[in-house]
Amino acid sequence: MLEFLLRVFGKNSSSSKNVAKERLRLVLVHDRADVSPQLLEELKEDLIKVISNYMEIDESALEVNLDTSDNMVALVANIPVIRMKRTAKRSEKIG
Amino acid sequence: MGEVIVITSGKGGVGKTTATANIGTALAALGHKVVMVDTDIGLRNLDVVLGLENRIVYDIVDVTHGNCRLKQALIKDKRFEGLHLLPAAQTKDKTAVNPEQMRELCSELAKQFDYVIIDCPAGIEQGFKNAIAGAEKAIVVTTPEVSAVRDADRIIGLLESAELRDPKLIVNRIRPLMVKKGDMMSMDDIIDILAVNVLGIVPEDEMIVVTTNKGEPAVLDNYSRAGQAYRNMARRITGEEIPLMDLEADTGFMNKLKKLIGFK
Amino acid sequence: MKKAKGSKAKTLFEQKEETDIMTGETPDIQNQVTEEMPAELASILDLEVGETGNRIEFEEGEKVPVPEKLSFKPLVHKDPWQQAFVDENTILIKRTVRSGQSIQFDGNVVVLGDVNPGSEIVASGNIIVMGALRGVVHAGATGNKEATVSAFKLQPTQLRIANHITRAPDGDYLSPDHPETARIKDGIVVIEVYQLGQDRQTKIC
Ligand SMILES: Nc1ncnc2c1ncn2[C@@H]1O[C@H](COP(=O)(O)OP(=O)(O)OP(=O)(O)O)[C@@H](O)[C@H]1O
Ligand SMILES: [Mg+2]
Numbered sequence: 360m361l362e363f364l365l366r367v368f369g370k371n372s373s374s375s376k377n378v379a380k381e382r383l384r385l386v387l388v389h390d391r392a393d394v395s396p397q398l399l400e401e402l403k404e405d406l407i408k409v410i411s412n413y414m415e416i417d418e419s420a421l422e423v424n425l426d427t428s429d430n431m432v433a434l435v436a437n438i439p440v441i442r443m444k445r446t447a448k449r450s451e452k453i454g
Numbered sequence: 455m456g457e458v459i460v461i462t463s464g465k466g467g468v469g470k471t472t473a474t475a476n477i478g479t480a481l482a483a484l485g486h487k488v489v490m491v492d493t494d495i496g497l498r499n500l501d502v503v504l505g506l507e508n509r510i511v512y513d514i515v516d517v518t519h520g521n522c523r524l525k526q527a528l529i530k531d532k533r534f535e536g537l538h539l540l541p542a543a544q545t546k547d548k549t550a551v552n553p554e555q556m557r558e559l560c561s562e563l564a565k566q567f568d569y570v571i572i573d574c575p576a577g578i579e580q581g582f583k584n585a586i587a588g589a590e591k592a593i594v595v596t597t598p599e600v601s602a603v604r605d606a607d608r609i610i611g612l613l614e615s616a617e618l619r620d621p622k623l624i625v626n627r628i629r630p631l632m633v634k635k636g637d638m639m640s641m642d643d644i645i646d647i648l649a650v651n652v653l654g655i656v657p658e659d660e661m662i663v664v665t666t667n668k669g670e671p672a673v674l675d676n677y678s679r680a681g682q683a684y685r686n687m688a689r690r691i692t693g694e695e696i697p698l699m700d701l702e703a704d705t706g707f708m709n710k711l712k713k714l715i716g717f718k
Numbered sequence: 719m720k721k722a723k724g725s726k727a728k729t730l731f732e733q734k735e736e737t738d739i740m741t742g743e744t745p746d747i748q749n750q751v752t753e754e755m756p757a758e759l760a761s762i763l764d765l766e767v768g769e770t771g772n773r774i775e776f777e778e779g780e781k782v783p784v785p786e787k788l789s790f791k792p793l794v795h796k797d798p799w800q801q802a803f804v805d806e807n808t809i810l811i812k813r814t815v816r817s818g819q820s821i822q823f824d825g826n827v828v829v830l831g832d833v834n835p836g837s838e839i840v841a842s843g844n845i846i847v848m849g850a851l852r853g854v855v856h857a858g859a860t861g862n863k864e865a866t867v868s869a870f871k872l873q874p875t876q877l878r879i880a881n882h883i884t885r886a887p888d889g890d891y892l893s894p895d896h897p898e899t900a901r902i903k904d905g906i907v908v909i910e911v912y913q914l915g916q917d918r919q920t921k922i923c
Pocket of ligand 2: 470471472494499573574575
């Protein structure tokens with residue numbers, strides 16, 4: 360019964376600890392991404408590798424960024440396509 | 455060949471020096487040969503926490519610059535035979551030491567001691583780079599606060615890029631009652647976020663202040679809860695498996711009452 | 719320069735009082751000394767020469783008369799006994815020396831203020847602290863065993879004279895309530911109650 364009382368009086372979802380945790384989670388996603396521009400660069404290269412299996416893209420104009428808005432973090436990629444490839448290399452892989 | 459362990463945190467004042475003094479002393483109490491190295495040049499503290507400040511003649515800068523032999527700068531602890539301190543310089547320029555010299559120094563110390571414990575300065579600047587240069591293992595100290603955890607995360611990232619993998623975490627200054635009320639992140643909350651292994655958890659403990667005043671680490675006090683926590687950590691470092699402390703035990707009237715009535 | 723008012727003259731020992739009774743009137747003396755110092759030292763220290771403990775009271779705005787005699791430039795005296803009093807090699811530090819600060823001087827060092835834990839004073843001559851001495855001091859650092867360390871409250875973390883090193887006792891100890899002097903006597907460092915007018919105190923090192 361005491362534990363029940365404790366729960367009623369203490370723990371609820373908007374307790375400051377949960378606020379702290381949520382804020383931390385957000386800030387860390389950003390921090391961790393911010394930490395290494397190399398990581399973003401690597402991601403870019405991998406993206407190019409995968410996408411160029413399907414289409415020809417303008418690699419020099421390719422942009423990859425992490426966007427933080429109020430409540431979420433999004434990966435935003437701007438990839439200018441030059442033209443589609445007719446025979447997707449995918450078949451080669453499968454075959 | 456001894457182990458070289460750096461104790462670091464990113465954020466200042468979270469308890470690196472206290473952890474170094476206590477873990478070092480506890481390891482020595484277990485019979486190991488230990489040297490604690492203070493790399494906080496210009497803001498040295500480890501000597502006062504250990505009560506050895508009046509014995510300093512040479513310091514780490516003197517050693518790296520060849521003004522004295524390593525042996526001359528090592529200060530013997532007054533309590534334990536195997537415990538030594540290599541103090542930081544207080545009045546010299548903090549750029550006086552570089553990572554290469556630290557690597558050399560650490561490998562020399564590792565030949566003579568079972569454990570080389572390095573107290574790192576706050577921040578991620580030169581002092582941090584020096585402190586981790588010669589280390590093989592890392593311990594990251596944090597408190598259950600947003601700013602400290604965030605800085606710990608940054609440090610863990612930096613340690614990993616310096617090839618110091620799998621750092622161990624100390625969560626310091628936990629207040630069980632606040633955790634219980636949901637007003638402080640628990641160890642689990644922090645692990646959840648940082649995803650590292652835990653070396654130990656330390657409760658907020660007034661005895662830390664009292665023992666620091668006296669220049670005697672809390673591990674020497676059998677009644678200090680924080681002292682107990684650090685003794686456990688020392689044993690974990692030596693490879694023993696010791697369960698984490700139950701911080702909620704004896705944390706106040708409510709708990710005692712609960713025990714009395716038979717909850718738990 | 720509107721210094722040297724009566725009220726100022728009484729505050730001779732207040733560390734925060736940065737005014738210098740003679741400054742305005744004897745500029746060449748100041749320059750003369752600063753030139754001899756390493757530039758960095760001169761900027762941390764307040765240098766003074768010929769501070770005569772002036773207690774004469776002046777009206778505001780009144781010019782401080784400088785007696786003819788006090789033309790300090792060449793510190794040469796006619797008689798040998800006068801020469802014996804001359805000490806060109808002393809610096810006066812009019813502030814508290816704090817943790818992390820280090821003062822190294824080839825000569826005597828006098829501090830009007832405290833010397834805090836974590837700071838360091840190294841002098842080839844004597845060290846005198848008109849306040850609490852709690853840091854590390856090294857008198858006679860170039861080997862002079864006659865050098866002494868005196869302080870209103872002598873509680874150094876560590877005290878060195880020439881090649882002798884002593885440290886504060888571990889644990890609690892009483893803090894002195896009177897000025898003391900440390901010197902080497904028969905091969906060991908001893909602490910004595912500071913005695914006024916004793917011959918040894920006035921001896922030039
Ligand atoms: N478990 C604890 N309970 C109560 N007080 C503590 C605890 N741990 C540390 N403290 C206090 O926190 C303060 C900072 O500790 P400490 O000097 O060890 O931190 P630090 O990380 O080494 O700081 P810095 O970054 O300045 O080197 C000290 O006053 C210490 O007494
Ligand atoms: Mg510290």
